[in-house]
Amino acid sequence: MKSDLPALMEERNYDALLVFGDALHNPAMVYFTGVVHVMNGLLALRRGGEPLLFCHAMEREEAAATGLAARNITEYNYPAILKDCGGDHTLAEARLHQRMLTDAGITSGRVVVYGLRDAGANFGLLSALNELMPGIEFVGEVKDSMLHEARATKDPQEVERLRAILKQTSEVVGQTADFLSRQKAKDGVLVDADGQPVTVGVVKSKINLWLAERGLDNPHGTIFAPGAEGAVPHNTGRADSLLRLGEPIVFDIFPVEAGGGFWADFTRTWCLGHASEGAQALYDDVRYAYETIIGELQPDTPCAGYQMRVCEIFKERGHPTVAENPATTEGYVHSLAHGLGLDIHERPTFGRDSTGKDILRRGAVVTIEPGLYYPDRGLGMRIEDAVYIRPDGKSEVLAPYPLDLVIPLK
Numbered sequence: 001m002k003s004d005l006p007a008l009m010e011e012r013n014y015d016a017l018l019v020f021g022d023a024l025h026n027p028a029m030v031y032f033t034g035v036v037h038v039m040n041g042l043l044a045l046r047r048g049g050e051p052l053l054f055c056h057a058m059e060r061e062e063a064a065a066t067g068l069a070a071r072n073i074t075e076y077n078y079p080a081i082l083k084d085c086g087g088d089h090t091l092a093e094a095r096l097h098q099r100m101l102t103d104a105g106i107t108s109g110r111v112v113v114y115g116l117r118d119a120g121a122n123f124g125l126l127s128a129l130n131e132l133m134p135g136i137e138f139v140g141e142v143k144d145s146m147l148h149e150a151r152a153t154k155d156p157q158e159v160e161r162l163r164a165i166l167k168q169t170s171e172v173v174g175q176t177a178d179f180l181s182r183q184k185a186k187d188g189v190l191v192d193a194d195g196q197p198v199t200v201g202v203v204k205s206k207i208n209l210w211l212a213e214r215g216l217d218n219p220h221g222t223i224f225a226p227g228a229e230g231a232v233p234h235n236t237g238r239a240d241s242l243l244r245l246g247e248p249i250v251f252d253i254f255p256v257e258a259g260g261g262f263w264a265d266f267t268r269t270w271c272l273g274h275a276s277e278g279a280q281a282l283y284d285d286v287r288y289a290y291e292t293i294i295g296e297l298q299p300d301t302p303c304a305g306y307q308m309r310v311c312e313i314f315k316e317r318g319h320p321t322v323a324e325n326p327a328t329t330e331g332y333v334h335s336l337a338h339g340l341g342l343d344i345h346e347r348p349t350f351g352r353d354s355t356g357k358d359i360l361r362r363g364a365v366v367t368i369e370p371g372l373y374y375p376d377r378g379l380g381m382r383i384e385d386a387v388y389i390r391p392d393g394k395s396e397v398l399a400p401y402p403l404d405l406v407i408p409l410k
Helices: 002-011 027-033 057-065 078-084 089-103 119-132 146-151 156-181 200-213 227-231 277-296 304-316
Strands: 016-021 041-046 052-055 069-072 109-115 136-139 184-186 189-191 223-226 249-253 266-272 337-339 346-349 365-368 371-374 379-382 385-389 395-397
Touching (some): 016 027, 027 041, 027 109, 027 146, 041 089, 052 057, 057 069, 089 119, 119 136, 156 200, 156 249, 156 266, 156 385, 200 223, 223 227, 227 379, 249 379, 266 379, 277 304, 277 379
Parallel strands (some): 016 109, 109 136
Antiparallel strands (some): 041 052, 223 249, 249 266, 337 346, 337 365, 365 385, 371 379, 385 395
């Protein structure tokens, strides 16, 4: 949580942090500002202090909506700085930021840098800025990000935003199920009232419409993958693929709040009309693993242990797993879970990259998503829900939705 930042900064010996870029689709900035229309801003935070947001005058009302202290970049008179620098934009940007950092009280120490901005532009800026402010050591993080560690637990307001987007997402899932159930079958293929095939592309266009009606963005699209396509976990499904009765469809949907806030992540696997004996047996194993893990979640326990546990469950039921063969493409081939928040994949981590810091803490929101995949048999099965580890230690599925495999045709 944000309240953990002073301790985390002290632990890592950071004197300040900077976040560059927009407050749209920029998780590090949105963490402090929320989703507002601030473009190319800078947020500065000294350890133990309060964030200071630098933005342009045209965005002052948007900046005010963040509740943060704000400074107007326009007042620094960049055209005059550029003239003094002989038209050298890199040097001018560095001098502008030198003045901004000085006003924020950041003139020395270890300063960690976050945000989304052109890599070349930021490299040039920070290199030039380091020459002007040699007392500052700029620090970048590759894997073990302090902000990701803070964001591994959510405060009550963040949980409610996650609950809201997950509920909206489950409503779209319900609309999708209803749409499919109202179609007809012809020669084992789903068709509409005019006898035309209902393809994956048709279904995805409906999903995009229903998400847009709720004000949700869908930047990565949707996985709606029938048959053998669903047997490869991240195959999104070809637009021209037909939907055949009895054939599993992996439906993984992950929209985000408009402007790039909190993400949903939700999966169901469906068979239209009926399920084959093999599909039902595979689904039963996935559902058993899902319900077992949900029932065994305990706060303050290592996340890696749950990955080992689901591998044990699937192995006992005769399936290959990544525990025996990390490169397997059959059976259980991925990680059980991941954190969910301002990034679709956040800390804590459950799979092979999990470390001792990946603990299932109270306040965490994680997905639970066991799955089984057999490409040669045209079978893929996955169930996924977002689970909140409440302050009392109990687990709560934030957007409950039926786990039925079969969608009957009306």
